[in-house]
Amino acid sequence: xxxxxxxxxxxxxxxxxxxxxxxxxxxxxxxxxxxASLVGERTEGGIRAVGKPGFLVYGPYMPLEVGTYRxxxxxxxxxxxxxxxxxxxxxxxxxxVWATRPVYANATADVIATLAFIIDRPVTDVExxxxxxxxxxxxxxxxxxxxxx
Numbered sequence: 507x508x509x510x511x512x513x514x515x516x517x518x519x520x521x522x523x524x525x526x527x528x529x530x531x532x533x534x535x536x537x538x539x540x541x542a543s544l545v546g547e548r549t550e551g552g553i554r555a556v557g558k559p560g561f562l563v564y565g566p567y568m569p570l571e572v573g574t575y576r577x578x579x580x581x582x583x584x585x586x587x588x589x590x591x592x593x594x595x596x597x598x599x600x601x602x603v604w605a606t607r608p609v610y611a612n613a614t615a616d617v618i619a620t621l622a623f624i625i626d627r628p629v630t631d632v633e634x635x636x637x638x639x640x641x642x643x644x645x646x647x648x649x650x651x652x653x654x655x
Contacts, residue, residue: 534649540566552645559640567631574654577634579618583644591638593619597629
């Protein structure tokens with residue numbers, strides 16, 4: 507009986523993921539032409555912070571529908587200041603701030619930060635920004651966006 511119940515649960519989860527019920531991850535790599543930098547240097551694997559303060563990465567100016575989202579900023583940053591960076595989600599040419607979060611020294615390998623936010627009206631130009639402090643070093647690799655609900 508126990509074995510049958512486990513099989514039913516596993517098969518049910520597999521079916522749900524195949525029909526689109528599993529969260530879809532949108533990956534936006536540093537190489538995406540919709541992303542820009544004011545203070546970073548593009549490398550083969552990302553956008554490198556070289557110690558200058560300002561926007562390390564911003565963009566992609568994409569549409570989002572109403573919902574709850576989770577943004578994961580991939581890469582690694584380090585510095586002596588506190589916080590070392592600020593991450594925000596904006597639209598309407600930066601006039602509407604949906605969420606903001608300070609970033610401290612990396613606690614998780616390869617993840618700069620994770621930020622949950624809610625969009626309460628459709629937007630056409632959402633922008634994710636990473637603003638680094640002076641003397642911060644490291645590399646931005648990608649954004650991963652998941653619609654939670």
